[in-house]
Amino acid sequence: MTFPAPLTGVVPPVCTPLTPDREVDVPSLLRLVDHLLDGGVDALFVLGSSSEAAYLRDVQRRLVVEAVTGHVGGQVPVLAGAIDMATPRVLDHVAAVTAAGADAVVVTAPFYARTHPAEIARHFQLVAAASTVPVIAYDIPVAVHTKLPVDVVLDLAADEVLAGLKDSSGDLAAFRAVVTGARGIPGFSVLTGSELLVDAALALGADGSVPGLANVDPHGYVRLDRLCRAGDWERARDEQDRLCALFGLVGVGDPARMGGGSSALGAFKAALHLRGVIDCPATAEPQVPLSPEEVEQVGKFLAGAGLL
Amino acid sequence: MTFPAPLTGVVPPVCTPLTPDREVDVPSLLRLVDHLLDGGVDALFVLGSSSEAAYLRDVQRRLVVEAVTGHVGGQVPVLAGAIDMATPRVLDHVAAVTAAGADAVVVTAPFYARTHPAEIARHFQLVAAASTVPVIAYDIPVAVHTKLPVDVVLDLAADEVLAGLKDSSGDLAAFRAVVTGARGIPGFSVLTGSELLVDAALALGADGSVPGLANVDPHGYVRLDRLCRAGDWERARDEQDRLCALFGLVGVGDPARMGGGSSALGAFKAALHLRGVIDCPATAEPQVPLSPEEVEQVGKFLAGAGLL
Amino acid sequence: MTFPAPLTGVVPPVCTPLTPDREVDVPSLLRLVDHLLDGGVDALFVLGSSSEAAYLRDVQRRLVVEAVTGHVGGQVPVLAGAIDMATPRVLDHVAAVTAAGADAVVVTAPFYARTHPAEIARHFQLVAAASTVPVIAYDIPVAVHTKLPVDVVLDLAADEVLAGLKDSSGDLAAFRAVVTGARGIPGFSVLTGSELLVDAALALGADGSVPGLANVDPHGYVRLDRLCRAGDWERARDEQDRLCALFGLVGVGDPARMGGGSSALGAFKAALHLRGVIDCPATAEPQVPLSPEEVEQVGKFLAGAGLL
């Protein structure tokens, strides 16, 4: 399919349901995709951080992309993460996910090795030169420990190296600078990954959102997106408030027992399980599973948001 | 071969020579191995950070291990890194490098995803359970953005999950706590990755060192190790001083043009090229190459250390 | 005067003009105050970070508060920072600034010593117990290297320990959580310190803003505030866009020659000097002064924003 330029609307980063023995649960994955499409989302992003891409073996990554692109059949674009430490390894993932049918690739700055803006720019240039599909930059300092500099992003956008930005930095002021700077670059997509600030991001001109929480409540994020587009900021704020309250579920895991990732991904999957979308809430190793009491808390957040 | 318990002496993390088009240069790699063995090193560590493991494709990683283990033929143990983001992906690397002949695997804490001591411990437990060879923990906060907690390391050592620690944290006080705590755990290897503090680490009881700079001057690090073992601390300090001065070559790269990794790895490879060990000083993409003037500086460091 | 509960509108953190020999330039300070009042600001905040409080001697701090409160004569509230490392020293500043006429004090988390949420809470409790005026928490992680936890702020608000929050964290999602959580706490003031996100902060329910850039263009920030209050979000965005472009002046200083603080504060003062408000653009020692070329750049930003 022709990739939209810009890509707009709600683009959930699709969770990867696993079986109890940690294989990809394809039937659950496809039910999740249907749940999202039913919610009205505008595209799908597989193999992102919320998809546990950092944990999935290569063979599992390939299976996810093939299953989703095959199932979606071009109804909406499918973006796929190509998450790895540096350019040569990323290029292999780009080749794999595009062979498996991805319509665009999502790529972070190099990590593990210390890096530099010049190296980040060269990384994206090499990836774009080798990719047959558009390249979206993925700004996620909490994972890669580098913030993509605004001027690097805008230069690469102007040079048509990058087709868009997915911003999970939490730095809305820097995000705004990209939105403003990209006004003169037709077709460049500026997407926020901040579940809690979608209304604010759209108000300042973002094209769309990539909210992990949209796995749990795609209908809510689509409503929010449409209200913002209609300029109905008051009702948008109410919808965003409801989603902010729901987002509290990411904190159910006891920080003495597990990290923030285990808690958040465990809560997303517990919610999908409680809502009947996926068969098993298991997260990948070595993440710590939620306790029954913590899962019960997830249920209360769902109930509070009118989702149970 | 039977893996030494503890592993002692000098264990260089072997650089990965590349051709101008960024393929593994096997003949240069084997010359480098011979250069290191000629220096008297006690073991080899391939696919570590100094080996540019973060950049090497899987097929390249496998080629490196096969080439080195085949060439070494059991003269010294060969440790191989299994560097990736989380347990399932690491397990695939462990299987690959042991199939290719590695005598031990070297594994970091999970990275990219946020992590927690309980998750780090479980990660090493799962890796050790699946590995047919000893597992060495690799503490490298500059890359993975977590410091391995002393108590986690010592608990895993006592439980025979870990066979050793390679410490590149720069935190000699925490390293000392592991050395002291491991006294009662026979066979556990405590190795420092700090090129500039090998004498100090051995003085406080470390078993050995994993100095990247030993690629350039293996004879020097072996001399240093033997002087320390002999308790000749004064001559050891002189040798360490010479190596500290030589280590200055890692800073030749202009920080306005490149990151610290490009500078350090570029300098190691430039030095090996100038010394006639490898055919081409290229580093992996997207690292920035040293300029001719910067390479000239590397030459001056070599001359200053009596190596040219 | 009775301190407003909540405090709303524009509350500029007032720069501290200095003479060439780094004494407080009281006539310039009072002209700056008049310039701000002429812009229609709702309150003044002296001895904040933009006021170079970290640099001012105690005698200079006192002089600033006395001069400003004496000049303002109750027309608008005057908030004063009591910025120091830990509780006992902060208490001395609180006593000094309230004796000098401040209507409220603005206090950060402890810094220099490592701290803990329980210690931060106790710090604010002790300060509030000793203060005769309302206490506003100042969340500025870039300076104190701790983010005030949302739940700590809300608990202290509910207990009437804190009268408000000045948020300079750049974390709009956490700010939103305070705004939402404070809805049931009448009179609690939630103020953003992010010059680039005032429209977004007001849209999600903030009471007001504390923008350093309002020193340079108070009229612009007051217009922006009034447009937001009127719900005219489109024109508000245009005004915010103009101010975002103007804010670019903080980056004129060469990062090879000076830190970000020298550049930003130097640019604010250069702009005030170019606009004829203050006599001398000097910043406190050991900050590096802007070069003539950098000052010229400041002038271009002013011209671009229609201020020259």
Next chain:
Amino acid sequence: MTFPAPLTGVVPPVCTPLTPDREVDVPSLLRLVDHLLDGGVDALFVLGSSSEAAYLRDVQRRLVVEAVTGHVGGQVPVLAGAIDMATPRVLDHVAAVTAAGADAVVVTAPFYARTHPAEIARHFQLVAAASTVPVIAYDIPVAVHTKLPVDVVLDLAADEVLAGLKDSSGDLAAFRAVVTGARGIPGFSVLTGSELLVDAALALGADGSVPGLANVDPHGYVRLDRLCRAGDWERARDEQDRLCALFGLVGVGDPARMGGGSSALGAFKAALHLRGVIDCPATAEPQVPLSPEEVEQVGKFLAGAGLL
């Protein structure tokens, strides 16, 4: 007195005993000084981090310096911290502590405001120009969030701006670079603040140590220093090992209840109280006090080290 150049040996950062209502307990302070002198220490450092300088009011700081210098009467040099955020405020402290009799001042990089190497250098130049006594740089990144660059320290040493360095960075490799670089600068004192690495620091050429734990066991640190100076590295290591075990007392405080500073300073004072040196173990506000069980743990550490 003439300040030694270089200053060598053990220079404890003197704790500041407080009364239950948090006033300086001068009799206890003088008993602590006698306890240290009895241990054979070579100088005293008041108003450092271990002295809770960040918490002490100006009037308390002055009292400490006057009491200690008056009591010591020139038997050993007394260094005094002049800890504050930026140059003008530091200059006031320098004037105050030298008026109160300090033989040298100890000064950190600026903090709170973001800083730059050029600003750090200028800061020390201005302080030295105004000081009538030698200036020692205090490298404590955990408190000021900047590491003093090696080249800045060595340039300032060569220019006779700095008379020495007190290194609490924990980065022994960088410390070694200063020691080596300072070999050609006669009289410059390089002192380590790392309690756990005194033997290592002295072995690589440091002039002395500034161990907080020497409050608790000055005799041990003096023994360690003398053994190192005598080249008796084996017995030195045994003594250091004993002190490392004792240092475990800093971790008695429950991290769920308090920060690391509360735990460490609380433990030092509890130990001094248990040893009968000071009357009251109170720490300054807002630090959290140790529980009786935690104090009991301190006692066990003392017993284990043969100090009870």
